Amino acid sequence: MMKKMTWIAGLLSLCALSTAYANADYPSRPVSIVVAYPPGGGIDTLARLVSIELGKRLDQSVVVQNKPGAAGSIGTAAVARAAPDGYTFVLSGANAILSPLVDPNLSFRIQDFEPVARLTETPYALAVSPGLKADTLKDLIALSKEKPGQLNFASTGLGSVQHLLGELFKQRAQIDWLHVPYQGGGPALRELAAGRVHVMFSNPIPLAPYLKEGTIQVAGVATDDRISLLPDVPTMEEQGIDDFDVKTWVGLLAPAGTPEAIRKRISDEVQHVLALPEIREAIEQQGSIVSFLPVGKFAEFLEKDEARWIRILEQSKFSSAM
Known part of the structure; x- marks a missing residue:
């Protein structure tokens, strides 16, 4: 029994060391943030604002890649298929949840991503x-x-x-x-x-x-x-129109399987970036508000938001044929 406990303790220590090493070594090459829309839009502007300061904190280049098309579905699907190694993320909004609900033929679902951080919310x-x-x-x-x-x-x-x-x-x-x-x-x-x-x-x-x-x-x-x-x-x-509070959000998502330690590292650094007065001011000038959520709370939010959009689709009597 003692030998078994010692073996388990040793395995846990090895896992902890591996995680610590991965964190210490990460990132060892440029990190990509995919924007599934053309340059110049709100999400693209936010990505470029955050990427500069995030790169400084990671001591590594953070590159924004625009992959537009099909109302954001092409770039989002590309990230869902990317290697879950912490070097590819997508900065996305509610469409990451909404698009697959509207079109079940799309090749991705929100479950194909791991949450990293919610950055902002925007009123309409x-x-x-x-x-x-x-x-x-x-x-x-x-x-x-x-x-x-x-x-x-x-x-x-x-x-x-x-x-x-x-x-x-x-x-x-x-x-x-x-x-x-x-x-x-x-x-x-x-x-x-x-x-x-x-x-x-x-x-x-x-x-x-x-x-x-x-x-x-x-x-x-x-x-x-x-x-x-x-x-x-x-x-x-x-x-006279009750229950019509529908803000949208922008958050950072990673391919499913991306290690939690890496996602937490990025989330922590994003939080520091969003706390910078010049970043917060620039976001507010876009009409959004900083509304940061870390990995765990963002995961809870995504689950609730998916349920909300399902409810809105039902209430609106939406049909993909519209």
């Missing part, structure tokens, strides 16, 4: 073309009911967060809108400002120049409380 505002002459949510809903099927809403793609928010709003407000998908938020907002689409859920920051010009207005925010960027804009709940 309902932007409206001024041409509609709908200054409030009440006006917009009334107009939509007067013209069933004649108004449309833009999104960044079939099954995107913006798409699901539009479908959920339609269901809650009992109205009928046509969905018009675009290849990104920029093109969609330009079409909204030109009056070729009528409404869109958007991060508040890209709305700023349009609000200044008066080419877009905001009818409500999809949060429990008003937001500092749009303090005069009432929430959905204030205007």
